[in-house]
Amino acid sequence: MTRQEIFQQIQQKASFLCVGLDTDIQKIPQHLLKAADPIFEFNKQIIDATADVAVAYKPNIAFYESLGAKGWESLHKTLEYIPKNIFTVADAKRGDIGNTSALYARAFFDTMDFNSITVAPYMGVDSVSPFLEFEGKWVILLALTSNQGSQDFQTLTASDGRPYFHHVLEKSQTWGTPDNLMYVVGATRGEKIAEVRSLAPEHFFLVPGVGAQGGSLEDVAKFGMNEQCGLLVNSSRGIIYADSSENFAKTARMEAQKLQEEMKKLLDHYL
Numbered sequence: 001m002t003r004q005e006i007f008q009q010i011q012q013k014a015s016f017l018c019v020g021l022d023t024d025i026q027k028i029p030q031h032l033l034k035a036a037d038p039i040f041e042f043n044k045q046i047i048d049a050t051a052d053v054a055v056a057y058k059p060n061i062a063f064y065e066s067l068g069a070k071g072w073e074s075l076h077k078t079l080e081y082i083p084k085n086i087f088t089v090a091d092a093k094r095g096d097i098g099n100t101s102a103l104y105a106r107a108f109f110d111t112m113d114f115n116s117i118t119v120a121p122y123m124g125v126d127s128v129s130p131f132l133e134f135e136g137k138w139v140i141l142l143a144l145t146s147n148q149g150s151q152d153f154q155t156l157t158a159s160d161g162r163p164y165f166h167h168v169l170e171k172s173q174t175w176g177t178p179d180n181l182m183y184v185v186g187a188t189r190g191e192k193i194a195e196v197r198s199l200a201p202e203h204f205f206l207v208p209g210v211g212a213q214g215g216s217l218e219d220v221a222k223f224g225m226n227e228q229c230g231l232l233v234n235s236s237r238g239i240i241y242a243d244s245s246e247n248f249a250k251t252a253r254m255e256a257q258k259l260q261e262e263m264k265k266l267l268d269h270y271l
């Protein structure tokens with residue numbers, strides 16, 4: 001999927017919402033446990049309920065691989081079920097020496113047909129570039145993450161006096177382009193989003209941390225939006241676990257729609 005196609009979808013839906021499919025067998029409504037594949041059944045209903053307000057879905061791979069072969073099967077079925085015009089993110093946070101990264105890339109881009117994958121930059125160029133070799137696919141590189149531990153390394157000062165995440169943003173722009181590289185920038189880092197935007201004016205950002213982690217959507221738009229919106233804002237728990245009753249999908253839709261309505265206002269204001 002191209003950058004233009006992602007932007008078109010954002011305009012059509014007046015939304016830059018990514019719904020996180022962090023589907024936890026311990027948290028899904030009890031009545032679904034009777035289904036042959038409860039994880040898929042849950043995802044299917046969430047997708048049906050939110051597809052008109054979501055421009056992306058992000059299954060977090062940990063929730064699936066923790067269940068072994070059955071979990072991978074649920075993931076495959078979920079990916080197949082997502083409408084083809086909606087952007088898909090394999091939130092796998094991979095990255096290893098070159099030949100291993102090449103196989104991770106094959107797993108998520110060939111064996112499965114995800115549009116993108118989250119990748120950790122720590123091992124450098126040869127760990128990231130195998131993912132960038134796939135035509136039409138995207139790397140979403142961790143730049144400044146939403147968690148507390150992001151301060152352990154990402155914001156440390158390098159020998160030239162600038163924080164490490166600045167180096168990640170600058171160096172990686174020699175590896176990929178705004179047409180195959182996005183960055184993860186946590187919503188919990190409000191004012192820092194402007195700093196990231198100044199270093200990567202054209203790139204799309206995947207922004208997790210709105211909802212359960214307390215990030216402000218308004219700040220994300222204020223500091224991060226560019227001419228093509230340039231944002232995919234993720235919420236997982238805030239949408240999919242808003243209700244644990246049989247009405248979960250309806251409530252998930254209401255939560256997703258609330259975010260979409262706020263996003264529409266922000267798009268009208270900033271674009």
Ligand SMILES: O=C(O)c1cc(=O)[nH]c(=O)n1[C@@H]1O[C@H](COP(=O)(O)O)[C@@H](O)[C@H]1O
Pocket residue numbers: 020022060091118144145146147184185186208209210211212213234235236237238
């Ligand atoms: O790469 C990610 O998606 C990610 C990066 C980051 O900095 N922070 C972060 O929370 N995430 C993911 O985004 C999702 C956030 O989920 P909620 O906090 O439930 O909305 C989880 O799947 C996290 O693994």
